[in-house]
Amino acid sequence: MEVVLGPFGMQSPHPYRRSHADMYEDLITTAQKAEELGYDGIALTEHSFWYDGYCPSLLTALAPVAQHTSRIKLVTGTLLIPQHDPLKVAEEAAVLDRLSHGRLVLGLGVGYRPEEFHGHGVEIGRMGARFLEAYEVVRRALTQETFSFEGEFYNYKDVSLRTRPWQQEVPMWVCAGFAEWSIKASAKRGWPYCTTGDMDGGGTIFGRYDDYAESFGHDRKNLKHALFRDIFIMPTEQEADMIMEQDYWPAMNDQFFGFGFLREKNPDGTMMTEVPPAMKEVMLSNRIARPRGTPAMVREHLAPILDWNLDMLIARMSWANFNSERALQSAEVFAREVIPMLRESTVGKQNIGGPVK
Amino acid sequence: MRIGLLYSLGPDDSYDAALEQIVEADKLGLDSVLFEEHHGELGCPAVMPLIAAAAARTRNIRVGSSNRQLCLEYPINGAEDFAVLDVISRGRVVMGVSAGEREEDFRAAGIPWEQREGRFREGLEMLRTVWSQSNVSYVGEHYRFPLHAEGEPGWQREPCKLPFVDQWRRGQIIPEHLPVLPRPVQLPHPPIWVNATSKAVIQWAGSKGYSLLISPLETDEEVHEKTELYDLALRQAGRDRNEVDVVLCRDLFMDTDGDVARERALPALRARIDKLRRQANEDQSGLAVVRGMSDADIVNQCAFYGSYDELLERLLPLKAEAGINHLVCRSSLPGLDSPDVLQSIRLIASTLHSRLQA
Numbered sequence: 119m120e121v122v123l124g125p126f127g128m129q130s131p132h133p134y135r136r137s138h139a140d141m142y143e144d145l146i147t148t149a150q151k152a153e154e155l156g157y158d159g160i161a162l163t164e165h166s167f168w169y170d171g172y173c174p175s176l177l178t179a180l181a182p183v184a185q186h187t188s189r190i191k192l193v194t195g196t197l198l199i200p201q202h203d204p205l206k207v208a209e210e211a212a213v214l215d216r217l218s219h220g221r222l223v224l225g226l227g228v229g230y231r232p233e234e235f236h237g238h239g240v241e242i243g244r245m246g247a248r249f250l251e252a253y254e255v256v257r258r259a260l261t262q263e264t265f266s267f268e269g270e271f272y273n274y275k276d277v278s279l280r281t282r283p284w285q286q287e288v289p290m291w292v293c294a295g296f297a298e299w300s301i302k303a304s305a306k307r308g309w310p311y312c313t314t315g316d317m318d319g320g321g322t323i324f325g326r327y328d329d330y331a332e333s334f335g336h337d338r339k340n341l342k343h344a345l346f347r348d349i350f351i352m353p354t355e356q357e358a359d360m361i362m363e364q365d366y367w368p369a370m371n372d373q374f375f376g377f378g379f380l381r382e383k384n385p386d387g388t389m390m391t392e393v394p395p396a397m398k399e400v401m402l403s404n405r406i407a408r409p410r411g412t413p414a415m416v417r418e419h420l421a422p423i424l425d426w427n428l429d430m431l432i433a434r435m436s437w438a439n440f441n442s443e444r445a446l447q448s449a450e451v452f453a454r455e456v457i458p459m460l461r462e463s464t465v466g467k468q469n470i471g472g473p474v475k
Numbered sequence: 476m477r478i479g480l481l482y483s484l485g486p487d488d489s490y491d492a493a494l495e496q497i498v499e500a501d502k503l504g505l506d507s508v509l510f511e512e513h514h515g516e517l518g519c520p521a522v523m524p525l526i527a528a529a530a531a532r533t534r535n536i537r538v539g540s541s542n543r544q545l546c547l548e549y550p551i552n553g554a555e556d557f558a559v560l561d562v563i564s565r566g567r568v569v570m571g572v573s574a575g576e577r578e579e580d581f582r583a584a585g586i587p588w589e590q591r592e593g594r595f596r597e598g599l600e601m602l603r604t605v606w607s608q609s610n611v612s613y614v615g616e617h618y619r620f621p622l623h624a625e626g627e628p629g630w631q632r633e634p635c636k637l638p639f640v641d642q643w644r645r646g647q648i649i650p651e652h653l654p655v656l657p658r659p660v661q662l663p664h665p666p667i668w669v670n671a672t673s674k675a676v677i678q679w680a681g682s683k684g685y686s687l688l689i690s691p692l693e694t695d696e697e698v699h700e701k702t703e704l705y706d707l708a709l710r711q712a713g714r715d716r717n718e719v720d721v722v723l724c725r726d727l728f729m730d731t732d733g734d735v736a737r738e739r740a741l742p743a744l745r746a747r748i749d750k751l752r753r754q755a756n757e758d759q760s761g762l763a764v765v766r767g768m769s770d771a772d773i774v775n776q777c778a779f780y781g782s783y784d785e786l787l788e789r790l791l792p793l794k795a796e797a798g799i800n801h802l803v804c805r806s807s808l809p810g811l812d813s814p815d816v817l818q819s820i821r822l823i824a825s826t827l828h829s830r831l832q833a
Contacts, residue, residue: 138562138657146531166555171657174555181524182531182563185494203548205583209520217490217528236621237653239549277583280516281486 119460122223122432123152123449124161125195125346128173133368134439138171142179144442149183151446152190155453159191159223161432164198166234168377170438177210184218192218195312195346195432196227196293200245201238204252204272208259212283220284223430224260225312226253227293228300231378247271250303253292260288291344291430296323305330310342312430319406320345324426344430345423350410351435351452352444358411361444362402369438370401413455420456431460476794476831478823479507481541481691481724481805482525483518483747490525492813494532496820501533503824508533509541509571509724509803514580517750523556530564539569541688541724541803542670544576546591547584550598551620551655554605558659566660571688571722572599573670577754592676593617599667599685604630606664609654621653668722672758677701681708686720691805692751692764694776695793698723702797720801723793726778727804728811729822733781739815740780741770743808748773779804783826790831802831 126145130136149160162179165172173179180192192214199207215222228249229235235242251269258265264278292309294300296316304311305327313323324343331341350366352358371393373379382390402408409419423431435452436445480500482493497508508529510522519525522540529538538560545553561568574595575581581588597615604611605620612624612631624631633652659665668688669680680687687705689698702721709716728740748764755765764777779786793799806819 139565139660142563166655167653168656169654173559174656175523175552175559177521178523178527178556178559179563181527184524185528185531202552203584206521206548206552209514210524213519213521214524217524233621233653236623237655238551239618239620239622241622273585274583279520280514281520 119428120158120191120430121457121460122159122161122191122193122195122430123148123157124159124193124432124434124436125163126161126173126436127163127165127438128179129168129170129373129438131170131369131372131439133372134441136442142182145179146182146186148446148449149187149190152449153187155450156457157190157449157453159193159430160187161193161195161225163196164194165229165231165377166201167231167237177207177214180222181214181217184214184221189221191221191223193223193225193432195225195291197225198229198234199226199252199256200240200248201229201234202252204255205259205274205277208256208279209281211256211260211288212279212281215283215285215288216281218284222283222285223289223291224256225291225293226256233378244270246299246303250307253290253309254307257290260290291342293346296320298326301327302330305336305341306334308334308336308340310344310429312344312346312432314346315407317404317407319404319422321406321422321426342429343427344432345426345428346432346434347420347423348408348434348437349416349420349448349452350408351413351416351448351456353412353451355411355415357444358415361440361448362408362410365440365444366437367398367402369440373438413451416452416456417459420460424460476790476799477506477801478828478831479505479509479537479801479803480807480820481509481511481803482807483511483513483805484525485513485516485518485809488807488809489813490528493807494528496807496813496817497529497536498532499817500820500824501536503821503828505536505820505824505828507537507539507569507801507803509539509569511541512543512573512576514577514583515754517747523560526560526568527563530560530567535567537567537569538564539571539665539668541571541668542573542576542690543570544574544580545572545598545602546575546586546594547580550601550618551605553598554602554655557602557665558606558655558657561659561661561665562657564660566665568659568661568665569668570602570665571668571670573672574676576672576756578756590617592673595676596679599669603664603667605655606659607662608632610652612652666720668720671701672756674704677704678708681705681714682712684709684712684714684718686722688722688803689724689799691724691726691777692759692762694763694772695789696776697762698793698799699797702799706798716798721797721799722801722803723797723799724803724805726780726808727786727802727819727823728778728780728806728816729783729786729819729827731782731822733785736782736819737774737780739811740778740808741774743810744773744778744780745770746810747808783822786827787830790827794831 166174291312292304405419435448511518575591613620670688671677730736
């Protein structure tokens, strides 16, 4: 299993305002540190039109990281492809892959905020169908010298990307959640599946994905699994709890409710802007979905995922308003104390990177 | 006259070698480095990662595009890309933009070729506005921002009718008023250089006060024609050269011996021009380069290949008469060795740059 640090959103939210220019510079330092600590990659994530300056342009933001590191993979987790022109994304991906000498890992997702779709001139309706087409367009553009595509949303006839990516096959992932349609659609096409997990942590998702894929005629051996996970790790339990209370929970309020990830409504039909008190307990106590505590505790909470046949774990220890020094300390502790356990399950697994020319 | 570098990095060109040269140019104090967008084999199909990489490797030099074709995608995506670039480079970005270059690229993107200039004008106005204002929506002939914006054609600047609520408590942003964030660092926005191929676009750029960028294809004579047309448009709009830049891109290769420079660089340029001629669009069909030029004419009227004295003789009139105040040199072409290009860049910086900067 390969371990990726992130994803980073490059946000500057109201409880923890920072200069964006400094944050992009710190990202380079963080990536260098991650490379030193033995992480396999660094991931960025995107959203648009959000007050804290969430990064809207991943393939641009990853290029400086490519220049100042030499080994780690550059992961987009998640690039919201329906909000971009897929051909342009393929072109940028090819250029970034050449710039980084074959270190790009392209995670593509759907998106869910109506304002983001509409702000990019795209209708939100049938976003799933649009995503599946866009993913296929990018895949064909990056793997075929000349490609054509006929669909409901995109049409291409004999288009060739003359600037080819460095890797023969840029690794691509469907980055999604736990909706049945996305599991099934990805399984049908044999596309690698990266999930945020569900309320139970995500254990059953890969089982469903594998079963679907097999029923569509794919060999289980070729299927790839990856997981996003929020991890709260510190030398002592008390410090880890502090991250939860001081960083994570305030961020949840802003970034999930205000932002619109959980589009919950109040009984009177207005949009819910405060988290119901009961929800906090439910979310914080789920240790499989949110491993928390000392290294020993985190190893225990992460143990179930060793059976999920994972190729990649995207471990998030820093988010929106997380104190950046504490986040770096978490990344160090995780690398030292937990990654060795995850590596043991790597035996016999393929690399997330494709073959290099 | 400021001096910068232009790179047209095709499928087989080394990005690493180009970036080494750019790092050196930054140390030498050159003013800018631009990357050419080209969706075939004559340039890079997506320049944003290259610009970001150049920004990350340098401290002072301006970085940007020479002809980003904003309307091959929805223009707001371009606004976001360049804003992030301006943040990464801490305010060193210039945005060279072009309405469109090849019909086949528009066909692939599903955008009617005839609409390119109309879309370009709208798109550029959109960028300029969303970079500096939040509570705006736009209804145009080709674009709406956001998608369901309604009302009279043009920009709407409605004051918020609802009581003030922090954005993070609002449940969601009011969908009519989407802020494009992060904002560029430069105020009011990064410089916009319009790479104009048609007369209509030159006149429009002048009337709106956009800077003009002239591509390396033009002969000295054609450069003068363009700047005259542009100046006229500026004057008619009551504008002044002081508020804009007039940028000239040129193939420029320098050696202490002029013959050596021509011998080294001309075959590379010849090969490029031959490829270009095969795919020139209707705006370019009138250009001398596209109609066909002899090697001697290319060297005398178009490319700057030679020694310091030879180049200065050609450059001074362009500075004095055409009022070119930024020269962007393409020294690196496929077929030229990187050490030779580096030597040319060093010569440009130590002789031409110091002479022309005043």
